[in-house]
Amino acid sequence: MRIEDFELERFFARYEFVVRHVLCASDLEGWPMAEVLALADPESDALWRGLRLGYTEAPGHPLLRAEIASLYETIAPNEVLVFNGAEEAIFTVANVLLGPGDHAIVVWPAYQSLYAVARAVGAEVSLHELHESEGWAIDVDRLRQQVTPRTKLIVVNAPHNPTGNLPDAATYRAVAETAADAGAHLLSDEVYRFLELDPTDRLPAGADLGPPGISLGVMSKSFALAGLRIGWLASQDTRLLDAAARFKDYTTICASAPAEILSLIALRARDAVLARSRRLIADNLALLDGFFGRQSEHFSWVRPRGGSVAFPRLRASVPVDRFAADLLEAEGVLVAPGTVFGHPGNHLRLGFGREDLPVALDLMEAFTRRTLG
């Protein structure tokens, strides 16, 4: 398979671990492992202490699958398949559902693998472009017009990376209906689910909307445990999961034994885990609101409705690539220019899930005042 470079990941590969402040990460500040272990209930604590480092069960530890299933309304443990990160799950879904002659529709701008893998396996991909002028909302009528007789997959991501958009429930159901009417699967990338700013805005999970729905989840974002590299697919379509399991025999076979138990601990303690995440997001977003209020002359700001990223636009005549490079050089603060999403609109992706955001944002504000006035 030939596949295009993943621009955002190449960007992070170059900068993430050498800069002073990463102000564009989508993950949340990772938990210290000792604090995760302190959350363990007696059963998972015993599993941790007695853990043997052999291969693990290919579909995922049975207790972990059960715990993941409990995140959904209708999903049984055998309707969950564990992967090494959401990324492996995306790679697998595109490979088992799509091939030459097939068509997929992917909401865009997007996390690149959501459309790049589909293209690499030979499918034709139509991007469903979101526009800042429409509040980054999905346009269901336009989406319907993009469906063809060959459409096998529609991919949405809510809350959305990079814009922070979260469709209302009616729009989301209409998207699911569009997929069902087309006889296509709906891949619902829900890695930022549970980070809705208003919890009443939480959408039903794709997997709970019937067999064409596939929910994609991960420990990296809402659960703030990216280092575990545990992700999953949940779907009532067990034939699809079976095909995915067969494909995974050729990627990683099974997940890491310690990561599975740590994920189990965190999911069982999810009220505490998610409360920490939501607090971090809310505090940081309040600071971003202040920044963009003061800097409205230089930036447009569509406030995210969920997730941990936002996609403001630099209004100044300075190209965003230059702004980002100069900010990094002057202050050691990393922001991701929209060009790493292939987006031409002079936007930048900011992440607000990290604990050093207050410091990083102060540095960015001082830089903005100095250079843009």
Ligand SMILES: Cc1ncc(COP(=O)(O)O)c(C=O)c1O
């Ligand atoms: C929308 C979306 N989907 C999937 C992923 C992949 O998650 P992971 O890197 O934890 O596998 C990301 C990571 O940034 C993402 O933003």
